[in-house]
Amino acid sequence: MADPHTAWSSGDPQAVLDGFEQLPGFVWIFEGPELRVVAANPAVRAAVGNRSGLIGEPFRRAVPELAGQHIFELLDQALRGVRSHGYEQRVLTDRNGDGSLTEAFYTFDMAPWHNPDGSVRGVIVQAVDATPVVAARQAAETAAATAERRYRQAAGLVLELQRSLLPDMLPVLPRVQVAAHYLVASSDLVAGGDWFDAVPLPDGRLALTVGDVVGHGAAAAAAMGQLRTVARQALQSGGELPQVLAVLDDFAARADVTRAATTCLAVLDPDTGTLEAASHGHPAPLVIGATGEARHLPLTPTGPLGTGAGPAPLHAHRLRADDVLLLYTDGLIERPRQSLHDGARILADAAAAARRAILDAATTIPQRLPDRICTLVTERLALAGGGFGDDTTLLAAHLLPQPLAPLHVTLPADTTALRPMRRHLSDWLVRIGAGELDASDLVHAVGEAVTNAVDHAYPSGTPGTFTLHGTLDHQGVVHVTCADQGRWRPPVADPGGRGRGLTMIRGLVDRAEVRHTEAGTTVSMHHHIGQATNVTTVAAAQAAGPHKQAAVVEEFTAAVVETPTGRVLRVQGPVDLVTGPRLRAAIMQASRGGSLPLTIDLTPVTHLSSTGVRILHEVARIVAQLRVTATPQSPAHAVLELTGLRHLLPEAAANGSDDGFHR
Template sequence: MAEADQHWSSGDPRKLLDAFEQLPGFVWVFEGPDLRVVAASPEVRAAVGNRSDLIGRPFKQAVPELVGQHIFELLDQALHGIRTRGYEQRILTDRHGDGKLEEAFYTFDIAPWRDPDGSIRGVIVQAVDATDVVTARRAAESAATISEQRYRHAASLVLELQRSLLPEALPVLPRVQVAAHYRVAGSDLVAGGDWFDVVPLPDDRIALAVGDVVGHGAAAAAAMGQLRTVVLQALRSGRTLAQTLAVLDDFAGHTPATRAATTCIAVLHPVTGTLEVASHAHPPPLLVDAAGNTTFMPLTPAGPLGTRSGPATIHTTRLAAGGLLLLYTDGLIERPHRSLREGARSLATAAAAARRATLHENTTVPDRLPDRVCTLVTERLTLADGGYRDDITLLAAYLMPEPVTPLRLTLPTDPAALRPMRRQMTEWLHTIGVGAQDTSDLLHALGEAAGNAIEHASSSGTPATFNVEAVLQDDGVVDLTCADRGRWRPPVPDPGGRGRGLAMIRGLVDHLDVIRTADGTTLRMRHRLGRPATVTSAAAHPTGGGPRTPTVDDMSIHVTDTTDGRTVAVHGPVDMATTPQLRAAIVQANRGGALPLTIDVSAVSHLSSAGVQLLHRLAEDLDRLRVAAEPGCPAEAVLALTGLQHLLTRPGAPDS
């Protein structure tokens, strides 16, 4: 009895067992080197789908989908006496046994389970489900229409410096999808020397580069910017990979801040899959095939840049369709108490798991494959050993099995056609991975072109139609045409009326040609596409791409009275079809004309020249009219392009 009392010093064993079965939290208990499950609380059993054969099995066999999610590695560390705590970590499990992984977020503590003599018997895991907290936070963030602007204001000067020296955007290409994640070091928030770039070459090949400058601080950041510029200029001037590295090596040797930097550059031919890679003292790229098998390229790296080590050896291989190329800096695989070989194995395991995963449609993981891999790999590897002490760069290139299919539409010259046209164009742009700013600009430009076709084109005998075609070229430029079969009427010399559409288009795209023939009129727009890389600090929470918020395509109008006057808030598109509705609502709201009137266009998804014409006429008729727009909203750029910036104010600003 005395022995039992000593062993169960925490209380009555029956009561402890009964309490364990009613625990509100998550508790796992594993025993032995194979981590056999000896206890699991009801909450944790439900989290993995109440598997009937859970207790008594090795954990890797019981929950195999956790392979590659860096959980087993943390459990192995606990077996060696290392305790780990994780905060809001994303975990993907097959709850329903259908092979689709659902996400949840956990804050957890993984600790060794010791016998009385101090030897390690197994591992105890205590966790709290933080999914509701994460979901609520992300919902609040997504509800803010200026989340990116607020984030930029709140971000440190270091992060802004990093952004200014890194590529403004990654190219959007027809055969290769690219993504990049950059995390500023978590130990001390000072600018580091990691850099990356993706450069479309004149012969339809693509160069991908990563590098690392020794040290931290403003000098390292400036050196990083110099090396990236040298690489960019050399590649764009037509130099080969070997010549580019020779120029970079020579440049690095002339400045102490750039000397001993490392780099790895790959040149990919998307049509053949031919891949050339060379390295100066940099870790080798990782190849992940369509089945999730991983291979590190067997490079023979030269010495660090600027150290007179001689030229780098060019290694040539083939990237098969459906394959992934991952370039990274050593911050991703370097951890205290672990060798680089172990870090590389963790990278390969995490990348394979991310590549193979079939995700539930409601996860917030990005749906584009390279974005998904970058998100999951950086999340999982930066969790190890309590964080990371160096900048981290991960650059992914996915060779698609089939190139992007052009978008071709034939639509009636009817304002009702604008809505399905915008919807299909939005879907096409999302599919190829275009960023939000380019998407907004192209939708506005196409809307103006289509509006012109609808207003001016005509044909005899049959109902009039117009054609839309979008083709993504190998250099990352979209060729967008809108062609009708009629003749345009000359623009009316009315500064508040027609004639603004073409000016708007020219302000939104890189190049516009207006081609008039006997058969009709074609507007050809060319615009280089881009998508942002993900640049975050250690304190920033990861944000997934996940399911997209549907584009608002129905206009709604809300009128409110404030101490400063009356506000008409407009949501959705203002185009040829909806402008009459907006005009009627404004006339109704302005009855009597005693109150100052503010038209809030912050939530307007598309502001066409028809809406611009209405605002110009209202500005002439109303003495106290203001137009409110949040910074960065789609309508703000259109207002600046069309001479209405003098009316602009911020929502909630007092009447002047």
């Protein structure tokens, strides 16, 4: 038996050495304050490129490229008796001796190497190469990120597909306010088959329809689009409700993908409140009264479309003034372990509560009653059921107690009337429910007509007036006239100055006419307006919410801001006959008479009249390297596009466009 005082405690020295040389892990042993390499197994020597003279060298001199990688600092810490660990630490080494660094990842343990008396002799480092594990995880993370990106792209494509097949705008009408919310199901990333529509009829009535095609996917979405188009065409051709449903039923029977679709169609006479409705396998509409009472219309549905179920029975009803009619698809009321009857009752309770809600002025919930009901009902039912298992459509129509009053205002034909004119017109457009873009176009167009009346109708120093009259017809068209009692002076033939007002008007509205008579001049503008539909996911609807439009700033300001890319003149408020000279002075001052490059930010501008356009054309010939910025959604952007100033926008410059204009 070997003497324990002379035998090596770890076993046979040669066996230990042979095992050390074949260890799959990495082992370094450093001695003394200089951390001289006294042992390194073949695996670790290969990791640094099998350098000659490695054993016996101070580690800092042997592997100098580790400086700055926090390796030497950890070794010094171990020399002071503090053990440390690293997990998948990135280490760069010059394995080829050519100065290029190779990346590897190591999980390591740095421990003090003690003398028999307990003092620290050096450091022992054990490590394993984690590079394959890290590479595999990074590949998995990249794949997951790619999958997530593709998912989001697919979700975006689904929403775009839904939006392209559904109406992008709902009509704005004098007696009925309409809103719709379409929520893509939480559990599906495929296009659904729900549809909705609101169609003004030639006789002034309004047709409202919702429907649901069986299944999901592109085929169902295409079938939905076909059925909606067929229904709209039949309605606009003057068909009565039974004939329209017969056309839909016949069309649905021709293909498997359209067969068994359900629909509810209602036709409302806003003047009398008379409502006719019929259903092919679809839930009955809900009526919410002025005091919040809810009642489902007693429809007797026939079978789904295209199944040979026969004509749907008509139900006649009379809505009272201030009633709200709700049409919806069954995705709104279907819940696991819950009957459709219970779902319909929950919908009625939620809609009644939304109707009775008295909102604080600071809330982000829409003030228009049909928008408010759609928003609160879909939010609350999604919350109650943990989302929707199917696509969900809610279409609301509010029969107004009184028709919307027309606009009629007479103001003096001078520059002091421009601001009150815009305020009167903007307030009226808000009251009738015009969308933000339509309202902006109309305010700009009418502003040009008024500017012409102020500028041209009356001789200098002669008092005069102009009158604005605005109406909204049963097809959702706004008609605004601007009439004066003077005679317009001929415009100056200047392509960069006068004469652009009428061009702007015709570019901003659907149709415009100018009529000169002995009694004066009348500019008539006609523009079809609408309210944007809401097609989104449940999560996006809850995260974003409908926020109120910020208050319009009517004070003109122009401030210079020095930015890393150069000097910017930020302009805010209206640019018209009154503020135009201030804009020109600000541009010339900011550019030091045209000698300095300048960017003019027109994004906050609320009104860019032909006066401002003329000034921009003038200074573009004077200011070196003039650029104008305006977001595509801003009022100024459309005007710049219309009036030959597009070349000043950064995107046009990037595309090399100069519109034939040279400075």
